Amino acid sequence: MLHSLSASVMPVIFLIIIGFAMIKKVDIFDAFLCGAKDGLKSLFSILPALVGLIAAISMFRASGALEFLTTLLSPVTRLLGIPAQIMPLALLRPVSGSGALAIVGDLLTSAGPDSMVGHIASVIMGSTETTFYTLAVYYGAVKIKNSRHSVPAALCADLTGLFVGTWICYLFFR
Amino acid sequence: MMGYIWGGMVIAAFFFGIANGQLQSVAEAALSGAESAVTMAFSLLGMMCFWSGMLEIAKRSGLTDWLARLIRPLTKILFPKLSPDSPALRAMVMNMTANFLGLSNAATPLGLAAMHELDKINPNKDTASDEMCMFVVINTASISLLPTTVITMRAAAGSIDPFSIILPVWICSICSVTVGVIVAKYLSRRNKRRRF
Known part of the structure; x- marks a missing residue:
């Protein structure tokens, strides 16, 4: 039941968007083409970053360094109840969006998209943001030097995402 | 970095x-x-x-504008000091709506516009105001309607149910945004008590 509900979200959103636009007499196909072109551009703009990062992560994994890192972190992750393979993602997510995307892609192929690790990685990726990038861009734009409590509050939100994302997957996908 | x-x-x-x-x-x-x-x-x-x-x-x-009107009541709780029709609030609402829909290309310029508006009414130019902190925290926590990128990646990796993560993602982002907002509110109050 839950799964069919999740899957029907997307078509329902399409229906609302198209229906509303038709009532408002928007030239929908023209708008669609215009937006799709933007989508194309934004994907190509992140492609160089993806190539660099995925190549580096693949090398990192092939050399055995990733395994070493996850073993090193496993006492911490066991204590927190988070799979050790998730840790590199959790550490990189607030810093780099394309880096996190590269790790998720790596985990989805190495552990499988329907494995527990695959689910947790997907949920964390979908529900968090590139915190430090956002902080830098937004405060940099208005030359704020003292960000006061923004960083601790934003990191609390990220940590909540990490824990809730893990627990909820254990609850949903047993 | x-x-x-x-x-x-x-x-x-x-x-x-x-x-x-x-x-x-x-x-x-x-x-x-x-x-x-x-x-x-x-x-x-x-x-x-x-x-x-x-x-x-x-x-x-105009669906985005309509959605923006829908979240107005929420902004009263988040930004109690701003008047409902201030330009800063309008830009922030548009930014949050764009983020919610996954329009990240549109969200960033709107967010920067909101920061400039907030900067105009900020008495200490190099220190973030309460509103700025709250706005940035909400932006770093991300609530999105459809995590399309992840869904597509799952489908490409051969998932039997690429959509299965939608509900967990919603619950997870609501939890993290709520925690972010509560911590931001709490810390801003504690700072004030210390200063005066």
């Missing part, structure tokens, strides 16, 4: 490769990794275009 992480990974790969006698597979991984980045980008390409197209329709039809 990213340069160090990236460089560190490549250097670590070299030394671990030597230590484990895996230098050959490290070299192969560089090639296959670069190739799989392109494969991944291409698997995302179709959905990215389609979804961006859909969102452009939503923007032109």
